[in-house]
Amino acid sequence: MKKSMKVGIAGLGNVGTGLIARLQDQGKLRLDGELVVSGVSARNRSRARPVDISDYAWYDDPVALAKSDDTEIFVELIGGSDGPAKLAVEAALDLGKPVVTANKAMIAEYGEELAQRAEAKKTPLLFEAAVAGGIPIVRAIRESFAGTELKSIRGILNGTCNFLLSEMAETGRDYDDVLADAQRLGYAEADPFLDVSGTDAAHKIAILSSLGFGVPMDFSQVSIHGVDSISLRDLQLAGKLDHKIKLIAEAVQTEFGVICRVEPVLLPKASPLAMIDGPLNAIMIESVHAGNYTLTGPGAGSDATASAVLGDLSALLSDQNTPVFGVCVGLLSQTFCPKDKISQSESKYLIRAELRDKAGALASLTEKLAGSDVSVDALLQDSAGDSEFAPIAIMTHNCSLAAAEEAVSRVNSLDAVHEPARLIRIESS
Amino acid sequence: MKKSMKVGIAGLGNVGTGLIARLQDQGKLRLDGELVVSGVSARNRSRARPVDISDYAWYDDPVALAKSDDTEIFVELIGGSDGPAKLAVEAALDLGKPVVTANKAMIAEYGEELAQRAEAKKTPLLFEAAVAGGIPIVRAIRESFAGTELKSIRGILNGTCNFLLSEMAETGRDYDDVLADAQRLGYAEADPFLDVSGTDAAHKIAILSSLGFGVPMDFSQVSIHGVDSISLRDLQLAGKLDHKIKLIAEAVQTEFGVICRVEPVLLPKASPLAMIDGPLNAIMIESVHAGNYTLTGPGAGSDATASAVLGDLSALLSDQNTPVFGVCVGLLSQTFCPKDKISQSESKYLIRAELRDKAGALASLTEKLAGSDVSVDALLQDSAGDSEFAPIAIMTHNCSLAAAEEAVSRVNSLDAVHEPARLIRIESS
Numbered sequence: 009m010k011k012s013m014k015v016g017i018a019g020l021g022n023v024g025t026g027l028i029a030r031l032q033d034q035g036k037l038r039l040d041g042e043l044v045v046s047g048v049s050a051r052n053r054s055r056a057r058p059v060d061i062s063d064y065a066w067y068d069d070p071v072a073l074a075k076s077d078d079t080e081i082f083v084e085l086i087g088g089s090d091g092p093a094k095l096a097v098e099a100a101l102d103l104g105k106p107v108v109t110a111n112k113a114m115i116a117e118y119g120e121e122l123a124q125r126a127e128a129k130k131t132p133l134l135f136e137a138a139v140a141g142g143i144p145i146v147r148a149i150r151e152s153f154a155g156t157e158l159k160s161i162r163g164i165l166n167g168t169c170n171f172l173l174s175e176m177a178e179t180g181r182d183y184d185d186v187l188a189d190a191q192r193l194g195y196a197e198a199d200p201f202l203d204v205s206g207t208d209a210a211h212k213i214a215i216l217s218s219l220g221f222g223v224p225m226d227f228s229q230v231s232i233h234g235v236d237s238i239s240l241r242d243l244q245l246a247g248k249l250d251h252k253i254k255l256i257a258e259a260v261q262t263e264f265g266v267i268c269r270v271e272p273v274l275l276p277k278a279s280p281l282a283m284i285d286g287p288l289n290a291i292m293i294e295s296v297h298a299g300n301y302t303l304t305g306p307g308a309g310s311d312a313t314a315s316a317v318l319g320d321l322s323a324l325l326s327d328q329n330t331p332v333f334g335v336c337v338g339l340l341s342q343t344f345c346p347k348d349k350i351s352q353s354e355s356k357y358l359i360r361a362e363l364r365d366k367a368g369a370l371a372s373l374t375e376k377l378a379g380s381d382v383s384v385d386a387l388l389q390d391s392a393g394d395s396e397f398a399p400i401a402i403m404t405h406n407c408s409l410a411a412a413e414e415a416v417s418r419v420n421s422l423d424a425v426h427e428p429a430r431l432i433r434i435e436s437s
Numbered sequence: 438m439k440k441s442m443k444v445g446i447a448g449l450g451n452v453g454t455g456l457i458a459r460l461q462d463q464g465k466l467r468l469d470g471e472l473v474v475s476g477v478s479a480r481n482r483s484r485a486r487p488v489d490i491s492d493y494a495w496y497d498d499p500v501a502l503a504k505s506d507d508t509e510i511f512v513e514l515i516g517g518s519d520g521p522a523k524l525a526v527e528a529a530l531d532l533g534k535p536v537v538t539a540n541k542a543m544i545a546e547y548g549e550e551l552a553q554r555a556e557a558k559k560t561p562l563l564f565e566a567a568v569a570g571g572i573p574i575v576r577a578i579r580e581s582f583a584g585t586e587l588k589s590i591r592g593i594l595n596g597t598c599n600f601l602l603s604e605m606a607e608t609g610r611d612y613d614d615v616l617a618d619a620q621r622l623g624y625a626e627a628d629p630f631l632d633v634s635g636t637d638a639a640h641k642i643a644i645l646s647s648l649g650f651g652v653p654m655d656f657s658q659v660s661i662h663g664v665d666s667i668s669l670r671d672l673q674l675a676g677k678l679d680h681k682i683k684l685i686a687e688a689v690q691t692e693f694g695v696i697c698r699v700e701p702v703l704l705p706k707a708s709p710l711a712m713i714d715g716p717l718n719a720i721m722i723e724s725v726h727a728g729n730y731t732l733t734g735p736g737a738g739s740d741a742t743a744s745a746v747l748g749d750l751s752a753l754l755s756d757q758n759t760p761v762f763g764v765c766v767g768l769l770s771q772t773f774c775p776k777d778k779i780s781q782s783e784s785k786y787l788i789r790a791e792l793r794d795k796a797g798a799l800a801s802l803t804e805k806l807a808g809s810d811v812s813v814d815a816l817l818q819d820s821a822g823d824s825e826f827a828p829i830a831i832m833t834h835n836c837s838l839a840a841a842e843e844a845v846s847r848v849n850s851l852d853a854v855h856e857p858a859r860l861i862r863i864e865s866s
Contacts (some may be wrong), residue, residue: 038651142724143730144573147580148577151576152745154466157465297459299741305731306728312728318583318585322580331469
């Protein structure tokens with residue numbers, strides 16, 4: 009007999025209604041059983057929705073839906089790291105019910121605590137949809153690469169930021185202008201803070217760090233810089249140096265622990281991640297012995313995210329019960345690199361300044377740098393155009409962040425420098 | 438208490454010894470338990486190997502290893518679609534023991550029968566390593582995309598062929614020369630037939646068809662053409678038309694069923710698969726609602742393949758028991774497109790001929806084509822160089838294979854045509 013499971017869905021936004029549309033036509037899917045929507049919950053019952061929900065029991069309270077005897081699997085699509093989403097997930101786990109969630113903030117901030125609840129009841133907590141939309145990166149790292157020692161996980165994990173940077177670079181329009189456009193097109197939220205500040209990408213890379221390196225979740229250790237600091241001029245100078253600027257989220261195994269950070273970096277134009285433009289996401293997995301892997305696809309959107317939720321539901325039909333982070337929480341034995349140690353790791357940097365367009369200015373700048381611990385790989389002075397300030401880009405050889413920051417303060421001490429000089433890390437691939 | 442499982446490994450070639458090396462250092466892996474090698478089997482006990490196997494019980498007969506009370510999980514790395522590999526896998530499954538295999542030929546040719554044996558004993562049969570080395574494509578399609586309706590799966594699944602084509606195009610050396618080189622470098626087997634004939638890629642795409650579209654395995658329905666028919670001149674002409682020739686394996690849902698085929702095709706140089714050069718593999722998954730996904734990585738090699746085997750072993754430590762092809766064999770309800778229907782699907786084609794370099798030859802060729810059902814999108818006549826024959830490339834608009842073949846026979850009927858004209862399909866992305 010075909011297995012059948014009753015699913016309660018809390019949250020009926022784009023992803024929730026997208027999920028219901030697929031479940032209403034599930035004959036086309038390759039599920040080893042049947043998923044029956046038993047109940048739904050959202051803030052507003054009467055809101056117009058693209059799917060008919062009149063056949064499903066309505067719950068005003070997601071916790072009541074989670075606890076209902078008619079709910080065998082609880083799907084949480086409410087969002088928000090705590091509040092009703094977390095209360096409802098806790099209620100379901102405490103009753104030993106499998107949970108599927110798309111909630112990256114909740115997993116990044118409370119993942120360890122929730123995993124312990126799931127372990128206590130030996131029930132699954134799945135969150136493929138929390139990272140990179142439909143790209144199956146959570147299962148790949150948790151299960152497929154469980155027997156593969158990793159060096160790094162690096163990716164473009166926020167489509168909004170990637171769209172903003174791609175669009176600015178291509179059209180030469182500035183940040184505020186492109187952001188307003190993205191909001192009109194639905195690529196950016198009315199309040200874009202979570203995306204542009206790098207927080208959303210940081211939630212995702214924190215989750216992947218835990219899965220890929222066995223680090224207990226600790227979101228406070230993630231170093232986060234957003235795209236809101238990137239100007240059109242930064243992008244243009246990077247372009248002249250044959251690089252692109254991308255918001256890169258990365259988790260890298262180092263001698264000090266796992267560096268987990270999100271920041272805009274320069275990438276050579278021909279590198280795989282530099283070629284990911286617009287709303288796509290991409291993740292590169294670098295292993296110690298088994299080579300490098302790249303996964304790309306739509307990182308957001310109702311159907312892509314619903315696809316990830318459906319993959320998790322399918323695993324529950326097959327009674328899968330893998331530990332939440334691949335191994336039991338007690339075995340998560342690696343550590344994050346403390347934020348203050350991150351500055352000791354070496355990188356190449358771009359120092360960008362605006363230099364008064366007058367004789368001797370460049371000479372005084374190079375002289376200042378000569379006294380620092382930073383050696384210059386390339387220097388580009390661009391035309392000042394109509395302005396009295398010429399953009400200057402200095403690409404350094406490998407140095408510590410501390411040395412690069414010291415060089416920046418030397419540059420800033422020059423009278424000829426207009427606006428404080430800025431620092432952007434360069435990755436070589 | 439940490440879970441522990443005893444693993445018997447049959448086949449100690451590159452993959453088997455690579456797997457043992459990782460298992461001997463498994464503290465570095467993220468396994469939720471312990472994998473203990475209990476016994477090994479290979480043809481030659483005394484052969485020098487890069488790992489020490491003296492601690493493991495030796496079995497001359499892989500069937501005896503599979504049956505041994507000390508074997509809880511049987512890993513088959515012997516190869517060959519039948520013979521000892523299949524006998525040993527059957528013995529393990531019949532005793533209800535989980536099996537992990539890298540054997541694409543066996544799964545493609547006997548997958549349905551083996552899945553039925555596994556189902557009868559409710560035991561897992563896993564084969565991530567059978568397709569695309571370390572790329573987690575089997576689990577992605579079987580599990581992550583189980584709730585996602587697919588349109589097509591297309592990929593570069595044979596690194597040897599991809600290396601040969603990349604190398605010919607880049608160096609201008611001909612097929613035999615580059616093949617001899619690849620054999621010296623270890624990129625091609627002494628007997629390259631399975632690779633260059635397209636059979637190896639066909640085994641892999643047959644497996645992915647079954648997983649992605651719910652088609653019962655039937656290897657006889659796969660249409661197979663290899664790279665051995667591709668000449669340097671084909672590659673050069675394709676290059677002048679801004680295309681590359683790649684051996685593409687694809688499974689496409691059509692009204693006639695699932696087309697499953699392997700053949701060299703022209704791809705625009707900027708398309709994602711055209712950019713995969715050398716020994717890499719890549720797979721693109723096109724879905725109906727949830728967008729398109731690409732996975733790339735090393736498609737062969739001992740460590741990449743061992744990584745896939747380890748991912749499967751990790752799933753067994755978590756007691757995963759997903760149906761072999763995602764759903765029970767009885768629910769595999771789709772059908773392959775019969776080979777004779779494939780010719781009715783429309784494509785663009787390249788017709789390549791060598792035309793005597795004399796007045797009127799080109800006019801007579803275009804006249805011949807004008808009477809066919811094929812309309813010409815672009816025509817390139819290249820220089821005859823020192824020869825008396827000029828290469829001609831005709832790119833058609835969409836037409837059926839039958840119409841394209843009829844056009845080729847018209848071209849061949851011309852006196853001015855040297856060597857029979859040839860036909861290569863063009864894909865637009």
